[in-house]
Amino acid sequence: MAQLSFFSVALKNLKRKTFRTGVLVFAIALLVSLLIFAISFTVSVASSLKKSSERLGADLVVVPVGARGFAEEFLLESKNTSFYMPISINEKVKKIEGIEAMTHQTYLSSISGLCCDIMPTRIVAFNPATDFIINPWLQKSLGRPLQLGEAIAGFGTSENLGLGLLDIEATIFDNRFSIVGVLEETGTGLDHALFMTEENLKNIIKSGKSPLKEGNISIIFTKIKKGYDPDYVGRVLEGEIPEVDVIARSDMGEKFLNTLADINKIFLLTTFLASVLTTFLVWAIFSAIANERSKEIGIMRALGAKESHIVHLYLVEVTVLGLLGSTIGVLAGTYLSALLTGSFSLLKNISAGLSGGQQATIALIGLLVGTTICITGAMMPINRIKKMEPLLVIKEE
Amino acid sequence: MSFLHIENLTKTYTVHDTSFVGVDNISLTINKGEFLSIVGHSGSGKTTLISIIGGILKPTTGRVLLEGTDICTLDDNRLSEYRVNRIGFMFQFASLLPILTAKENVLLPGIFNPGKNMPDEKAAVDLLEMVGIGEKADSYPSQLSGGQQRRVAIARALLNKPDIILADEPTGDLDEETEAEIMNLFEKINQKHGVTIILITHNLNLAGKAQKKLRMSKGRLVDI
Ligand SMILES: Nc1ncnc2c1ncn2[C@@H]1O[C@H](COP(=O)(O)OP(=O)(O)OP(=O)(O)O)[C@@H](O)[C@H]1O
Numbered sequence: 001m002a003q004l005s006f007f008s009v010a011l012k013n014l015k016r017k018t019f020r021t022g023v024l025v026f027a028i029a030l031l032v033s034l035l036i037f038a039i040s041f042t043v044s045v046a047s048s049l050k051k052s053s054e055r056l057g058a059d060l061v062v063v064p065v066g067a068r069g070f071a072e073e074f075l076l077e078s079k080n081t082s083f084y085m086p087i088s089i090n091e092k093v094k095k096i097e098g099i100e101a102m103t104h105q106t107y108l109s110s111i112s113g114l115c116c117d118i119m120p121t122r123i124v125a126f127n128p129a130t131d132f133i134i135n136p137w138l139q140k141s142l143g144r145p146l147q148l149g150e151a152i153a154g155f156g157t158s159e160n161l162g163l164g165l166l167d168i169e170a171t172i173f174d175n176r177f178s179i180v181g182v183l184e185e186t187g188t189g190l191d192h193a194l195f196m197t198e199e200n201l202k203n204i205i206k207s208g209k210s211p212l213k214e215g216n217i218s219i220i221f222t223k224i225k226k227g228y229d230p231d232y233v234g235r236v237l238e239g240e241i242p243e244v245d246v247i248a249r250s251d252m253g254e255k256f257l258n259t260l261a262d263i264n265k266i267f268l269l270t271t272f273l274a275s276v277l278t279t280f281l282v283w284a285i286f287s288a289i290a291n292e293r294s295k296e297i298g299i300m301r302a303l304g305a306k307e308s309h310i311v312h313l314y315l316v317e318v319t320v321l322g323l324l325g326s327t328i329g330v331l332a333g334t335y336l337s338a339l340l341t342g343s344f345s346l347l348k349n350i351s352a353g354l355s356g357g358q359q360a361t362i363a364l365i366g367l368l369v370g371t372t373i374c375i376t377g378a379m380m381p382i383n384r385i386k387k388m389e390p391l392l393v394i395k396e397e
Numbered sequence: 398m399s400f401l402h403i404e405n406l407t408k409t410y411t412v413h414d415t416s417f418v419g420v421d422n423i424s425l426t427i428n429k430g431e432f433l434s435i436v437g438h439s440g441s442g443k444t445t446l447i448s449i450i451g452g453i454l455k456p457t458t459g460r461v462l463l464e465g466t467d468i469c470t471l472d473d474n475r476l477s478e479y480r481v482n483r484i485g486f487m488f489q490f491a492s493l494l495p496i497l498t499a500k501e502n503v504l505l506p507g508i509f510n511p512g513k514n515m516p517d518e519k520a521a522v523d524l525l526e527m528v529g530i531g532e533k534a535d536s537y538p539s540q541l542s543g544g545q546q547r548r549v550a551i552a553r554a555l556l557n558k559p560d561i562i563l564a565d566e567p568t569g570d571l572d573e574e575t576e577a578e579i580m581n582l583f584e585k586i587n588q589k590h591g592v593t594i595i596l597i598t599h600n601l602n603l604a605g606k607a608q609k610k611l612r613m614s615k616g617r618l619v620d621i
């Protein structure tokens with residue numbers, strides 16, 4: 001036998017009614033797993049949106065007026081949409097004060113059967129001369145620029161296309177392309193696109209199979225000079241050029257974030273109610289425990305236990321209970337989050353992995369909340385019982 | 398300054414607006430190393446008096462001075478220290494913790510006494526042997542007879558080497574032989590270690606062994 005201590009007495013107390021202990025542990029585990037799931041969901045959506053917009057490396061994104069939503073869908077999710085504006089917009093944007101660098105891209109949606117022999121895919125044509133979005137990725141994956149008649153697949157596209165291998169020929173809008181590689185995963189919607197330089201567009205337009213017209217572009221990415229406020233430059237841009245809408249980096253994914261805020265409210269309410277319920281359950285059970293054990297507590301007090309000793313003893317008991325429940329809850333919640341990621345459309349289209357650090361933080365929050373709730377619920381009955389006059393409770397049968 | 402001085406002690410119990418005097422204006426001086434016995438009819442206030450001395454019941458009025466300090470005015474921490482360090486209480490009522498073995502029950506006051514070295518298991522087993530149930534060290538209270546449980550409680554009261562033993566009918570349900578053994582133990586502790594003992598008993602024979610005999614009646618001390 002280990003030396004008698006507060007800890008060993010508390011453990012013996014816990015083992016007295018295993019069913020009751022089990023019910024409490026289960027309740028706390030449920031609450032904590034709900035909490036873990038809610039936080040994981042919110043954090044993974046929010047942080048992957050942030051990562052995506054940072055990954056793009058643009059401060060302001062200029063799109064045709066009214067196409068803001070489409071553009072976000074294209075860049076952050078992987079929706080297949082197309083939107084166009086004349087290339088002459090470039091000149092107007094260039095004149096705006098504070099713009100340091102800019103590059104445009106043109107987006108096409110391929111439709112299988114009609115024009116192309118690949119699965120429906122989003123095609124991104126970029127300008128290699130000015131580009132600062134695709135080139136860095138290209139440099140890493142291919143190590144050389146793309147030639148005419150070559151395309152490179154985004155990380156997710158390679159799976160969709162069923163290639164994953166190099167040197168595959170594909171017909172896209174009646175043009176033969178060799179797909180020379182696969183880009184690294186970026187965590188943006190661009191993972192689901194096929195990339196080519198814009199010199200290919202001439203031939204594609206010539207084929208007549210695409211809705212794209214000569215001199216059209218979809219989007220302009222800009223970088224802002226140091227010392228300029230992106231929001232201000234954005235407002236000037238929209239004011240000076242009525243044909244465009246501007247998305248600031250900080251606003252990117254606003255649509256998601258709004259939905260997310262609503263979901264958060266529901267989560268918050270659910271976890272709050274569950275917390276109140278669990279606290280109440282702990283309170284009720286510990287009230288019963290306090291009554292059951294009042295005589296024993298009186299004996300300990302008569303033998304010289306201070307009020308703080310009694311609190312200590314029950315604090316150990318309730319903390320072990322809380323930690324046990326919370327640990328189970330953290331494991332269950334983490335597992336649940338991983339399991340359910342696939343079944344939420346909000347998470348499916350964006351790459352929603354949590355980093356180890358984030359997961360650890362969330363787990364820690366779960367442990368803390370579960371244990372705190374346990375202690376809160378138990379404290380009231382414990383405080384009541386430690387005050388009783390020893391002789392009077394000892395005499396109770 | 399006397400060792401233990403009780404001054405105008407009164408305890409009034411109030412139940413549903415009617416008051417009942419349990420201890421009625423008792424004054425008493427006890428010297429260090431004294432062996433005192435108290436007899437009296439059931440309900441005469443013996444447990445009430447000894448509980449106030451042991452610091453587990455607050456008097457309505459009056460003082461209990463141990464070496465000049467009124468224990469009735471101590472805060473919870475100091476009073477608990479008084480109970481754990483100076484008093485060895487043997488309760489009239491069953492008082493073992495059911496989740497602990499005999500040995501662990503004996504050790505229990507040790508964990509409330511962080512100042513001193515925590516007594517080890519051997520000390521507990523020795524004490525149990527002294528009261529004649531060494532072989533029951535690992536039994537739970539539910540596995541012990543009433544008399545054996547009492548003896549565990551006696552061993553427990555001795556663990557922290559108290560200055561004062563308060564024994565409320567400690568041999569109530571023991572056979573005569575065991576009762577005699579326990580009384581011998583008390584006498585030994587009293588004489589060898591100079592421990593002050595206040596013994597409550599219904600047995601006039603036992604009471605006679607004490608140096609000083611008191612009788613209680615209706616909350617008051619009366620001459621024998
Ligand atoms: N908690 C209480 N509330 C009300 N009255 C009480 C309470 N405890 C004791 N009394 C009353 O106080 C009186 C003294 O009780 P006490 O327990 O001190 O008697 P006692 O001398 O120890 O009796 P016994 O020999 O039966 O143990 C009794 O008449 C009892 O009814």
Ligand SMILES: [Mg+2]
Pocket residue numbers: 443444445489565
């Ligand atoms: Mg009594």
